[in-house]
Amino acid sequence: xxxxxxxxxxxxxxxxxxxxxxxxxxxxxxxxxxxxxxxxxxxxxxxxxxxxxxxxxxxxxxxxxxxxxxxxxxxxxxxxxxxxxxxxxxxxxxxxxxxxxxxxxxxxxxxxxxxxxxxxxxxxxxxxxxxxxxxxxxxxxxxxxxxxxxxxxxxxxxxxxxxxxxxxxxxxxxxxxxxxxxxxxxxxx
Numbered sequence: 001x002x003x004x005x006x007x008x009x010x011x012x013x014x015x016x017x018x019x020x021x022x023x024x025x026x027x028x029x030x031x032x033x034x035x036x037x038x039x040x041x042x043x044x045x046x047x048x049x050x051x052x053x054x055x056x057x058x059x060x061x062x063x064x065x066x067x068x069x070x071x072x073x074x075x076x077x078x079x080x081x082x083x084x085x086x087x088x089x090x091x092x093x094x095x096x097x098x099x100x101x102x103x104x105x106x107x108x109x110x111x112x113x114x115x116x117x118x119x120x121x122x123x124x125x126x127x128x129x130x131x132x133x134x135x136x137x138x139x140x141x142x143x144x145x146x147x148x149x150x151x152x153x154x155x156x157x158x159x160x161x162x163x164x165x166x167x168x169x170x171x172x173x174x175x176x177x178x179x180x181x182x183x184x185x186x187x188x189x
Contacts, residue, residue, distance in 0.1 A: 019060065023089030026062075027054035036060075038093065059086045061099040068096045 017038055024032040029051045036042050044052040066083040108115075149170040155162055 018093050020090060020092040021055070021059065021088060022091075024055060024059045025087040026058040027051070029054050029059070038095075057099070059088055059091070060094065061097070062086045063088075063091050063094055064097045065099060067094070071096070 019036040019038060020034075021036070022033045024034075028049065032051065032055060034055070044056055046052050062083065063086050066085065069077060069080055069083060072080070112120075149168070151166065151168040153164050154167050155164050157163075
């Protein structure tokens with residue numbers, strides 16, 4: 001049986017497979033040439049002072065940030081620091097990216113890449129538009145699951161004596177898929 005191949009065309013960002021840097025001269029770099037694979041995890045290692053941060057942050061990330069800043073309106077750009085192009089002969093195949101530096105991300109210890117970059121907000125929008133709501137089983141703990149509870153005293157007769165006892169009940173229900181009513185719907189039982 002032949003294997004199925006994807007028929008959709010790749011996105012514009014995926015039309016080139018390399019980030020090509022030629023003649024990088026930022027900070028301590030001296031005409032560094034590298035080709036980096038796109039859509040892959042790439043690790044830079046080396047001794048202290050070898051130029052890892054200069055290549056990644058001062059060259060590639062700086063140009064990516066400058067590209068992002070150019071997408072903002074002229075009004076917004078007026079409030080942002082102007083960024084010069086990095087000292088490099090050729091920088092090809094670069095698309096905009098989110099840069100996560102080596103320093104602390106904010107004053108709040110719960111700050112994450114998602115909160116600092118507003119990626120959380122974008123993901124919420126994406127999931128709200130593409131996601132399909134699902135309530136789950138009737139026993140699921142959710143604010144969307146209807147439930148009824150009550151408590152009170154009842155009088156019972158036991159061995160010829162009347163006794164008061166405290167009774168509680170709780171009914172957790174789900175939404176009827178046919179009429180979208182809560183647990184009280186006669187067809188949901």
